[in-house]
Structure formats: C-alpha cells, structure tokens
Amino acid sequence: MHVLAIIGQKGGSGKTTTALGVAVEACLAGRSVAVIDLDPQTTAANWSDRRGKEAPAVVSCQVSRLGQVLEAAAKGGADLAIIDTPGKSTDALIAASKAAGFVLMPIQPQLYDIETLGSLKDVLTLAGNPPAAVLVNRAPVQGKRHIETQEAATAQGFAVCPVVIFARAAHGDAGNIGQSATELDAKGKAAQEMAELYSYIAIAMKEGRHEEKHISRRA
C-alpha cells in the first residue's frame, strides 16, 4: 500500500482539498483508496458524510492511532492511503510524514505561506527526510505568483511539483456537496489540473521516486 501525506502549517493552504481531490482521482483510476483524517476539525470526514458514498473511505483518527489505522487500511485491501493533517499540530505532521512514502506540501503563492517552508523542512528532517514536494495551490490565474513561489521553494532546496493548482470556484462548490471538482465538472480546468496532479503522483510512485511503505495486507 502506498502512503501519501499532505502536510502544511498554514491554515487554509488546501491540504484537505488536495487530499480529497487526489483521492477521487485515484478512485476514478480504479484504486482502492483510504483517506485518513488526522484533523480534529474533521473536514475530510464531514465531506465524506455529505458525500454518502463508500469510496473513497474516510477514517477520522487521532495521531496516536495512525499506525493501527494504516495497518487496518492495508489489511482491508487499500492500494493507497492519503493522510490529511491539521497544520497546527507539528506532532501530526511528523507522524504523517514518517508513515508516508511521499509527502506533498500545498502552499498558496503568498509570503505568509512561503515563510512556513523553513519549519516544514524541520518537520521533514524529524521525519527522516521522506521524498517530498511543494505544491503551489490556489494560485491566481493572472500574474506569475505561482512561478515566483515555485522559484522561492526551489531556492530553499525543496523539490517542486510541476503541476500548479489554480484558484477555481469548483473546488469549494464541490466540497459543499461532498464531491471533488472533477465530479462537479469533469471537463473543467480544475478537473484537468487535479488529473495532472494525480498523474504526477502516480508516476512518482511507479518510478519508485518514493519508497513504498511495506505494510503487509496479511499482517
């Protein structure tokens, strides 16, 4: 089972939107997906309640239970576990990053978010430096802020996801009704960007650019 952690310290940077968007893409690609919601705000779990569908499975869990919940997901046949984290809990960010084979860090293209990259580097160090990439999310369609932000992250020594997720109303509208932007408008730009993001993650996993965590399904 592959484990993807979505981390970030800034509230509202798009961790949950990314986790759920990627989860739905993976389901559409035929994967069995478990989203593990470490956030006491339970945004992902509430989304799943509104959704009323079995896939992706969303489990709300405390940080201290992450290992057991990942084992259960693997035993239950999940191909991919996606961990959504609460920005305010460094413990949760470290635990999720330690458990993950690949870590994605969504940030908005603004200084307030870029300033948090230093502490995210510390989190990754404490987690043993798993493969990780910064994702620019909610970028204004006009202007070059996304490129400047990618350059700022690169200058700080981070790998940067080449796919940019732009600010699109479909993300919020879809979340309100327990869907992803892709489900709301499969031909829209938000859907296209999320599909590209999933391809990037899937290729990184396939090419072994991240280490697969060997959590046995039969353990």
Ligand SMILES: Nc1ncnc2c1ncn2[C@@H]1O[C@H](COP(=O)(O)OP(=O)(O)OP(=O)(O)O)[C@@H](O)[C@H]1O
């Ligand atoms: N690319 C985007 N385009 C438009 N709106 C977005 C985008 N990404 C996120 N949003 C909106 O921004 C808000 C915050 O997003 P989200 O809840 O995913 O952030 P978060 O990092 O999980 O926040 P928290 O730290 O509170 O858990 C939501 O209303 C969401 O719909």
Ligand SMILES: [Mg+2]
């Ligand atoms: Mg969230």
